[in-house]
Amino acid sequence: MLHVRNLRAGYGDRIVLDGITLSIAAGERICLIGHNGAGKSTIMKSITGQIRPAGGEIHFAGGRVDGMAPETLVRLGIVQVPAGRRVFPQLTVRQNLEAGAFVRRDKAGVAADMDRMMRQFPVLSSKAGMRAGVLSGGEQQMLAIARGLMARPRLLLVDEPSLGLSPVMVDEVFDFLAGLAGGDMILVLAEQNVRKALAATDRAIVLSQGAIVAQMASAQLLSDTEFRRAYLGAE
Numbered sequence: 001m002l003h004v005r006n007l008r009a010g011y012g013d014r015i016v017l018d019g020i021t022l023s024i025a026a027g028e029r030i031c032l033i034g035h036n037g038a039g040k041s042t043i044m045k046s047i048t049g050q051i052r053p054a055g056g057e058i059h060f061a062g063g064r065v066d067g068m069a070p071e072t073l074v075r076l077g078i079v080q081v082p083a084g085r086r087v088f089p090q091l092t093v094r095q096n097l098e099a100g101a102f103v104r105r106d107k108a109g110v111a112a113d114m115d116r117m118m119r120q121f122p123v124l125s126s127k128a129g130m131r132a133g134v135l136s137g138g139e140q141q142m143l144a145i146a147r148g149l150m151a152r153p154r155l156l157l158v159d160e161p162s163l164g165l166s167p168v169m170v171d172e173v174f175d176f177l178a179g180l181a182g183g184d185m186i187l188v189l190a191e192q193n194v195r196k197a198l199a200a201t202d203r204a205i206v207l208s209q210g211a212i213v214a215q216m217a218s219a220q221l222l223s224d225t226e227f228r229r230a231y232l233g234a235e
C-alpha cells in the first residue's frame with residue numbers, strides 16, 4: 001500500500017533522512033520509534049507533502065505521490081493528525097468533525113460517518129454541542145484524531161498523541177487509538193511514550209540519526225535487551 005524507496009529529505013541544505021526504505025501493508029499499525037531529532041516527524045512530513053523530498057520515491061495505493069501538495073494527498077487518503085491537539089477551540093465538537101470532512105463531496109457518506117463516529121466514541125457524542133476549547137486535553141486529542149478520521153483516510157499519521165497529557169489522559173487516548181484497529185486503514189504513530197506506542201501497534205520501525213536501524217514486531221521489540229536499555233532506560 002505504502003512504499004518509500006531511498007527517501008532523502010531535510011530542511012534547506014541540511015539532509016536529515018538519508019536513504020529511508022520501508023513498506024507498509026493495508027491494515028498495518030506501525031510506530032516510529034527514535035530519540036528526539038531521529039527523523040520521525042520528517043518522515044511524516046515527507047509522506048504528507050509538507051516537505052518536498054530531495055530524493056527517492058514514495059508510492060501509495062499504486063501511484064507515485066512524492067512531491068504532491070498536502071491537499072491532493074488528503075484527497076488520496078493520506079491524512080495527518082498534527083502534534084499539539086490542534087482543534088478549532090471556538091467550534092463545537094460536531095463542527096470540528098465536519099471540518100475534517102472538508103475534502104469530501106459525498107454529503108450522505110459524511111453524515112453516515114458522523115453517526116458512526118458518535119456511536120463508536122461516546123466521549124465525543126456526549127459533548128457534541130460543546131465548544132472544543134472547553135474539553136480536557138485528552139478529549140481534544142481524541143477529537144483531533146476523530147476529525148482526521150472524518151476525511152476517510154486510508155493512511156492516518158498521528159504525531160505524538162501523548163504530548164503534554166497527564167498519564168490518565170494518555171491512557172484514554174491510547175484506548176481510543178486501540179478502538180481504530182481492524183479494517184484496511186494504515187496507522188502510523190510517532191510517539192515518545194515507547195511502551196504505549198509498542199502496545200498500540202503491530203510493527204515498530206526504529207530510527208536513529210535519519211536512518212532505520214531496526215524493524216520488527218512491536219511485541220518482539222519489547223523483549224530485546226539492547227533496545228530496552230536504549231529506549232526504556234536500564235531495566
Ligand SMILES: Nc1ncnc2c1ncn2[C@@H]1O[C@H](COP(=O)(O)OP(=O)(O)OP(=O)(O)O)[C@@H](O)[C@H]1O
Pocket residue numbers: 011016034035036037038039040041042043
Ligand atoms: N523546520 C526545521 N528546520 C530545520 N531543521 C529541522 C526542522 N524540523 C526538524 N529539523 C531537524 O531535523 C532533524 C530531525 O527532526 P524530526 O523533527 O524529524 O525528529 P523527530 O524524530 O520527530 O524528533 P522529535 O520527537 O524531537 O520531533 C533534527 O535534527 C531537527 O533539528
